[in-house]
Amino acid sequence: MNGRNRLRILLPALxxxxxxPAGRQSxxxxxQEPEPDRESAQKERPEPSASTxxxxxxxxxxxxxxxxxxxxxRRLRVSWDLSQLVGYESNPANSPDHVGDTYLEQSxxxxxxxxxxxxxxxxxxxxxxxxxxxxxxxxxxxSHTLTPAxxxxxxxxxxxxxxxxxxxxxxYPRSKPSNYREVKPFIxxxxxxxxxxxxxxxxxxxxxxxxxxxYISKKARNGAGAETLSKRVDTRSRLxxxxxxxxxxTLLKIRQEWYFHESxxxxxxxxxxxDYKVAFSVNRPxxxxxxxxxxYSFERKNYTHRPVTGITGEARYDDTQTWTLAGAYExxxxxxxxxxxxxxxxxxxxxxxxxxxxxxxxxxxxxx
Amino acid sequence: MPVKRWLVVATxxxxxxxxxxxxxxxxxxxxxxxxxxxxxxxxxxxxxxxLEEIHQQLVARKxxxxxxxxxxxxxxxxxxxxxxxxxxxxxxxxxHDLVDEAQATEWTAIDEALKRARAAERPxxxxxxxxxxxxxxxx
Numbered sequence: 310m311n312g313r314n315r316l317r318i319l320l321p322a323l324x325x326x327x328x329x330p331a332g333r334q335s336x337x338x339x340x341q342e343p344e345p346d347r348e349s350a351q352k353e354r355p356e357p358s359a360s361t362x363x364x365x366x367x368x369x370x371x372x373x374x375x376x377x378x379x380x381x382x383r384r385l386r387v388s389w390d391l392s393q394l395v396g397y398e399s400n401p402a403n404s405p406d407h408v409g410d411t412y413l414e415q416s417x418x419x420x421x422x423x424x425x426x427x428x429x430x431x432x433x434x435x436x437x438x439x440x441x442x443x444x445x446x447x448x449x450x451x452s453h454t455l456t457p458a459x460x461x462x463x464x465x466x467x468x469x470x471x472x473x474x475x476x477x478x479x480x481y482p483r484s485k486p487s488n489y490r491e492v493k494p495f496i497x498x499x500x501x502x503x504x505x506x507x508x509x510x511x512x513x514x515x516x517x518x519x520x521x522x523x524y525i526s527k528k529a530r531n532g533a534g535a536e537t538l539s540k541r542v543d544t545r546s547r548l549x550x551x552x553x554x555x556x557x558x559t560l561l562k563i564r565q566e567w568y569f570h571e572s573x574x575x576x577x578x579x580x581x582x583x584d585y586k587v588a589f590s591v592n593r594p595x596x597x598x599x600x601x602x603x604x605y606s607f608e609r610k611n612y613t614h615r616p617v618t619g620i621t622g623e624a625r626y627d628d629t630q631t632w633t634l635a636g637a638y639e640x641x642x643x644x645x646x647x648x649x650x651x652x653x654x655x656x657x658x659x660x661x662x663x664x665x666x667x668x669x670x671x672x673x674x675x676x677x
Numbered sequence: 678m679p680v681k682r683w684l685v686v687a688t689x690x691x692x693x694x695x696x697x698x699x700x701x702x703x704x705x706x707x708x709x710x711x712x713x714x715x716x717x718x719x720x721x722x723x724x725x726x727x728l729e730e731i732h733q734q735l736v737a738r739k740x741x742x743x744x745x746x747x748x749x750x751x752x753x754x755x756x757x758x759x760x761x762x763x764x765x766x767x768x769x770x771x772x773h774d775l776v777d778e779a780q781a782t783e784w785t786a787i788d789e790a791l792k793r794a795r796a797a798e799r800p801x802x803x804x805x806x807x808x809x810x811x812x813x814x815x816x
Binding site: 362364365368369371372373375376379392394401402403414416418426427428438440448450452466469479481501510512555558560562590592594600602604633635637647649651653666668672 | 716717720723724727730731764767768771774775777778785786787788790791793794796797798799800801803804806807808810811812
């Protein structure tokens with residue numbers, strides 16, 4: 310084929326190639342769905358003999374009626390989860406002694422939800438729990454978290470945005486100086502990337518949260534270790550990036566987290582730390598009523614200056630590995646049972662801080 | 678002219694055409710949304726068709742305007758055009774409300790899977806918090 314003939318074929322082909330996409334209906338990703346069935350819609354339209362104005366007016370009336378009915382149907386939704394958990398922990402004090410104990414946990418989780426617009430939802434959430442050990446009473450504590458406003462924005466199938474603020478108070482009946490209050494604003498964005506061949510529906514998300522923790526009576530120490538007049542205040546910035554896919558109903562996720570924890574306690578900057586965590590998890594429904602969840606995580610916590618026994622010039626670090634296996638069985642719409650097993654191993658350059666902790670638990674939850 | 682130069686020219690023509698056409702087509706653009714709600718889908722389709730019809734009538738009156746010479750006829754056509762534009766604006770607002778409503782029901786497989794996983798993660802997060810609280814108290 311000579312150059313001129315090649316051109317005769319190439320040029321129209323190129324023109325067709327570049328012009329065709331411009332004629333398509335515009336839209337982004339998820340919105341590009343097949344054209345609605347115009348033939349059947351045509352049949353449903355009002356009398357063809359009616360004038361255009363009458364047809365348009367009828368369509369408008371019907372559309373307004375549908376919208377009105379749906380807006381009226383939006384009501385405040387409330388749901389409560391009340392759980393009773395019984396567990397055994399091999400090392401609740403997280404010490405090398407390994408003295409196990411049984412613990413009970415009562416928890417209540419309530420969600421108030423209302424659609425403010427078709428794409429914006431408000432949620433108010435309460436989450437409270439009380440943990441008590443049969444013998445290791447020092448571990449008992451009560452925690453209440455109120456989220457007065459959490460807003461979820463769902464502009465289509467691709468994006469999910471949520472933002473709000475958590476207010477928490479944690480109370481230790483046997484160790485009152487450890488009681489604290491916490492304010493935590495947060496924001497998260499998720500992007501559903503759509504269906505990828507052989508991989509499934511893919512998403513990724515980023516989340517940022519920051520908290521200030523105000524100790525109710527504990528004083529901050531100065532560099533020499535003496536208590537100051539100021540109460541201890543800690544802050545933490547956490548960034549989380551997660552990506553995952555749903556492959557044949559199985560949800561696979563990988564999550565990375567970074568946080569920076571700072572405290573006004575100056576004694577060796579004991580509480581200041583930088584933390585990195587990576588977690589893999591799998592969740593899958595096994596039957597209509599039973600689902601399983603497995604996860605593994607590795608966490609490195611680098612303390613800024615916390616000294617290590619017998620070593621000078623090196624700050625402490627902790628490496629924690631956690632394996633978890635959990636299930637959930639729904640007896641009916643109200644009752645469910647969730648067994649869980651977890652194994653945790655903490656490795657550190659501070660030998661007195663190393664420990665292994667195994668927990669096995671079962672929780673019964675009533676939803677109403 | 679060498680083949681490569683022809684290819685560049687063809688590409689530019691294609692690009693220019695591709696860039697110009699969507700703007701032209703935008704006048705007749707219809708909104709669609711992926712929803713499993715048949716009532717909304719049908720209503721969106723009907724409003725889209727009504728918009729197309731109004732667009733055709735607008736075009737027809739604009740063509741008629743160029744041919745008509747009498748002032749009275751022109752005035753009548755301008756009035757009709759105004760009326761049609763008002764109808765179009767109202768329908769477009771309605772269409773956006775319907776699409777917003779449909780989007781609110783756009784629940785994906787990922788949403789469902791994450792909701793299920795969230796229920797399993799919440800006790801784990803509580804366990805992590807419990808451990809941190811215990812360690813915090815002990816220090």
